Amino acid sequence: MxxxxxxxxxxxxxxxxxxxxxxxxxxxxxxxxxxxxxxxxxxxxxxxxxxxxxxxxxxxxxxxxxxxxxxxxxxxxxxxxxxxxxxxxxxxxxxxxxxxxxxxxxxxxxxxxxxxxxxxxxxxxxxxxxxxxxxxxxxxxxLMCGGATVFQVIEDFNIRPTDRVGVIALGGLGHMAVQFLAKMGAEVVVFSSTDAKREEALNLGAKEFYATKGVERFEGVKSLDHLLVTTSSIPDWAPFLALMKPKGAIYPPYCRLVQPRLPYDVYPHGRTDHPRVCSRRPRYSQAHA
Structure with a gap:
């Protein structure tokens, strides 16, 4: 009909x-x-x-x-x-x-x-x-797009429960990434421009929270295995690149019309970035059945 x-x-x-x-x-x-x-x-x-x-x-x-x-x-x-x-x-x-x-x-x-x-x-x-x-x-x-997108990053790049994972921003993608990562056992570190979302981040499962506004270098923060960039704009890379372990990976799972630029010294240390726009279907559907 x-x-x-x-x-x-x-x-x-x-x-x-x-x-x-x-x-x-x-x-x-x-x-x-x-x-x-x-x-x-x-x-x-x-x-x-x-x-x-x-x-x-x-x-x-x-x-x-x-x-x-x-x-x-x-x-x-x-x-x-x-x-x-x-x-x-x-x-x-x-x-x-x-x-x-x-x-x-x-x-x-x-x-x-x-x-x-x-x-x-x-x-x-x-x-x-x-x-x-x-x-x-x-x-x-x-979950149909935002949740699936960050879930695919976690699965495709073998993020493990023993890893220390940073999440930049606690918006539509970020708040779901924090929950997925925390529930699988990863050590989640949230970065946001101000302290306004500190309590929310910790309640969602983050172990640490850092405000980024005006920060040129993070002092006393342990290095990261992975970093999910869930902002709607390209961040200042410098303080975050300094946090990445050798072979560490950065994932910007968003769709922007501006080409991100990374400094040359990222690559000799084996650090990489892996853009993502959309998620595939079967495994994500199975995990939430």
């Missing part, structure tokens, strides 16, 4: 506009009535584009196509940045579907008529994740 859905799209002026679209699930597609959506910093990149915004969606299955096998009407599901991949190429079979050789479909590149800013959306069932009954949908929505 066709449903008239309301969606909210970007525009040339940057003003978000409501539109009506028709939605009908076929084959392996699922019609989701959206109940909650996160707001990601990446959404701002597309507010001038003629596309439906939002990619941290949670809702209730209202209709299913004739080929749907694993979802049923009434299920609570969520979806994130990636919409679909082939599921058969080497990268997909390795669980790295965000690098699908056949051409991954993702937010901002495909399916411009669908998003989480709206009343309904139609997605392939393979990229809809069941939300556990004990997880509130308003808490699940930000």
């Amino acid at each position: 066709t449903v008239e859905a309301t969606v909210f799209k970007g525009s040339e002026t940057g003003i978000v506009q409501g539109k009506s679209v028709l939605a009908t699930p076929t084959g392996t597609q699922v019609l989701v009535r959206i109940t909650h959506s996160g707001i990601c910093g990446t959404d701002e990149h597309y507010k001038h584009a003629d596309m439906v915004l939002g990619h941290e969606g949670v809702g209730i299955v209202e209709q299913i196509g004739e080929g749907v096998l694993d979802l049923a009407v009434g299920d609570v599901v969520g979806w994130g940045y990636i919409h679909k991949s082939c599921g058969r190429c080497e990268q997909c079979l390795k669980g790295q579907d965000n690098y699908c050789r056949a051409g991954v479909e993702m937010y901002g590149l495909n399916n411009f008529h669908q998003g989480s800013f709206g009343s309904h959306a139609v997605w392939d069932e393979s990229y809809l994740f069941k939300v556990p009954a004990g997880l509130a949908p308003e808490h699940a929505a930000p």
